[in-house]
Amino acid sequence: MSLSKKYENLKKYLSGFENIAVAFSGGVDSTFLLKVAKEVLNNNVIAVTAMSCSFPKRELNQALRFCKKEKIKHIVCESEELNIEGFSKNPVNRCYLCKTELFEKIWNVAKINAIKNIAEASNMDDNGDYRPGLKAVKEQKVLSPLREAKLTKNEIRALSKKLGLKTWNKQSFACLSSRFPYGQEITPQALSMIDAAEQFLLDLGLKQVRVRYHGNIARIETDETGIKFLTAAKIRKRIYKEFKKIGFVYVAIDILGYRTGSMNETLPPKLLR
CATH class of the missing domain: 3.40.50.620 (HUPs)
Incomplete structure (x- = not known):
């Protein structure tokens, strides 16, 4: 059609x-x-x-x-x-x-x-x-x-x-609660950390981005353009410094990049049918 x-x-x-x-x-x-x-x-x-x-x-x-x-x-x-x-x-x-x-x-x-x-x-x-x-x-x-x-x-x-x-x-958006692995408690403080981290990355110029919350680890998902942007040493150091201020201890870049529903990858196949 x-x-x-x-x-x-x-x-x-x-x-x-x-x-x-x-x-x-x-x-x-x-x-x-x-x-x-x-x-x-x-x-x-x-x-x-x-x-x-x-x-x-x-x-x-x-x-x-x-x-x-x-x-x-x-x-x-x-x-x-x-x-x-x-x-x-x-x-x-x-x-x-x-x-x-x-x-x-x-x-x-x-x-x-x-x-x-x-x-x-x-x-x-x-x-x-x-x-x-x-x-x-x-x-x-x-x-x-x-x-x-x-x-x-x-x-x-x-x-x-x-x-x-x-x-x-505009980048695809889902509520900030979707940034947590299933079973990990969602708290106002953690939501605030994710919001601040994503806003910082958007202000840097990234278009499609997610900051997934894994306790003291922030896992960044972004598109191919964003991944190339993040490879610059000055940018990575700047992000790490800001994320430390926000409250994260470690910062990682997901090598597969942005994808919708990445937290569903841990679910059993029967739920995905």
Whole structure:
């Protein structure tokens, strides 16, 4: 199916709803979904962003700016994942616990604003990995318009570029809790360390980056361009000095580079089917 046809199918799908609340993180996918929903439904769409210690302030600020520019009603709600029973222990269904609580809060916001539907922005690429959050999507009766339109991440980027969205080449983002190996406790201090470390690397000029937390070890994942950048001795020493200030003892560069869901590599095969 052509990309233009998928785009038209997305708009047709969205037009079938009276109104929609979009779970909006400010990332590539949710920005594109919100933009198209606004185009189709005009003022019958609102954006809802959850604020927590696993959601960097830079991402919240970008979400706020986008909604202001596009004149979209934007509601920011508190959704502190660490208060969810069992979440901080980082079980393999961590994302399910988080999404369940998140969608419950978005439904509350939707009902207060007389909105009958809520939508999230997972795409076709999310079907090929361990995504327990998709179970919550189904249970909470949340719409997934981008998957309904069979859109992949690269296709969303291409369409975003055509629409003039600055997020078309933005790095992929997942909540900071995804930086921890399953079973390792998630704490506010550790989340703050990851946030500071990633912000430092982004300020250096890296585009796609993750700092994975392994206790006193920070494992940096970045793309090929980033790996070449990190090979310079002055850069490595500068990073090490800053990461020591943040609280890490050791700093490593992952030789495989950035990849989505790298923490899932430790999971048993039966969970990945």
